[in-house]
Amino acid sequence: MIKWSKPKIKEFQTTLLDWYDSNRRDLPWRRDHEPYHIWVSEIMLQQTQVNTVIPYYQRFMMVFPTVEKLANAPEEQLLKAWEGLGYYSRVRNMQRAAQQLLNDDDGQWPHTKAELQELVGIGPYTAGAIASIAFNQPEPAVDGNAFRVFSQLLEIDADITKPQTRSLFEEAIRKVMPTDRPGDFNQAIMDLGSSYMTAKNSDNEHSPVRKFNQAYLDGRLDEFPVRSKRLKPVDKQYFALVIETPSGFLFQQRAGNELLAKLWVFPLVDADQLKADQPELNTTTIIKAIEDQFASETEIQTELQFIDIPIVNHTFTHQKWHVTLLYANLQKQPDLSHFSGKVVPVEEFSTLAWPTVQKKLWQAFKKRQIQLF
DNA sequence: GACGCGTGGGA
DNA sequence: TTCCCAAGCGT
Structure with a gap:
């Protein structure tokens, strides 16, 4: 699947991380690597844009500054904090996961992707994000950005709405990921996906990784990613x-x-x-x-x-x-x-x-x- | 594996 | 208006 040579992979990593180091967005949840902070932000960011999340994240941290506060909060206070954000089961699952963490794990966060995924509401993407950002584990975090970016870079034409496609991307990403800065790598991909390599009005001409982007070089950007249409409401x-x-x-x-x-x-x-x-x-x-x-x-x-x-x-x-x-x-x-x-x-x-x-x-x-x- | 689950923004 | 999209997960 990946035909990149070792030097090319190394050059890609350096190019991406150098760009990230000077252009990373200053976001409230990037001030530290506290797993609680990473977790809350990742749950809020599921299917939700960054600009929408920022004020919710700041209010949430004022009201629920710790896992304990979250675990013990009354449900109406939880839902009030989530009001308008949508997908309301996210916050109820988060409280259950907080209780799981305190009861089963004595309040200690697991460090591996597999263990993180045992917490309700944490799926393969969020587990990869927490494992890599908070615990420096070399795990891919495949969200919509990663699907879009790597489908274009590598011209992967598998339908990204099919569950089986995820492992295909994870395997490809593992081969181009640096082992020393996995969290920064994953976040760099997301920043790339929300700046130069957006879904609409992308600006690949000025992208820092344009020369690694096979679909761009071939003039086939519009063919990737491949996704089946969703049903009408x-x-x-x-x-x-x-x-x-x-x-x-x-x-x-x-x-x-x-x-x-x-x-x-x-x-x-x-x-x-x-x-x-x-x-x-x-x-x-x-x-x-x-x-x-x-x-x-x-x-x-x-x-x-x-x-x-x-x-x-x-x-x-x-x-x-x-x-x-x-x-x-x-x-x-x-x-x-x-x-x-x-x-x-x-x-x-x-x-x-x-x-x-x-x-x-x-x-x-x-x-x-x-x-x- | 297909479907249920919110909202806001942009073309 | 309508469509598609945006840091997905549970069942």
Whole structure:
């Protein structure tokens, strides 16, 4: 697979690391090699851009400065710290891993990639990153950058979305990695992948490793990396029930096994489900059906009204939600003993972890309130 | 091995 | 708007 000579490999290492030494980005998690710092940053950086992560990382370290603080934090505080970052299971897994570390390993970090990968939430990439950066182990850390950079340098045409392709890249990278500075090497590849060798608008003409880049030399950059197309998000229709009572608005917590697990949203009614169960429903009878369904689940009687604002759209990786707002203002405090959620006054909204779609729903509702004046 | 899991940015 | 992408992992 690798046809590079030993001198060429050595020259590549020197070129890359010299460039890195004078051009490395000054990032908050690069101030030291504390495994806790590396770990938190790597989890946050999964499928998330550096500029997005920086403020989250800084806040997180203020609130959870140690593994112990993280392990013992209440879940709502965890989710609040992660609010807006997405892929919320990451932070819940991180707390489980912190507890694993304290209970099973007496708080001592394992140094090997294999042992690191036993911690929940740490996969082959993150284990390689921690092992190489924090513990100086000569392990590849193959993320999207490494896939892009090495697929171009070596013209590797394996589909990077296939799980089996990872080992192919790891073997190639092991052969060009220096044993003395593996952490810097891996980070240099990432900096390269976010500067000269980006996915879009790349600038390979000025790349420090352009003469090692076979795809560039062959004019075949657009052919690498090879990846199969992802599926289109599935359309889903919902009604969001904005129910105002004398003591606040009704909220429900998402179940632990579903999208947006453990986050707080307005009560949602699955419109597709409703249509499937009662195909005779039309626009004038649907509100009554929703009122009935809500009453049967919560014993709360409501008189809902459509809100005359556009439907709120929100796209996730694999679902596209189309949400219609319905509003009810209950003058009398309802019996909440059969309601699974809770009532929250506006002043306390900031204590709840909201997903972005809930922020959009609230904004849309507020905008409508203003229009009434 | 395929799928579920968020969000924001850029073309 | 729509599409693709960005420091992936668990099941």
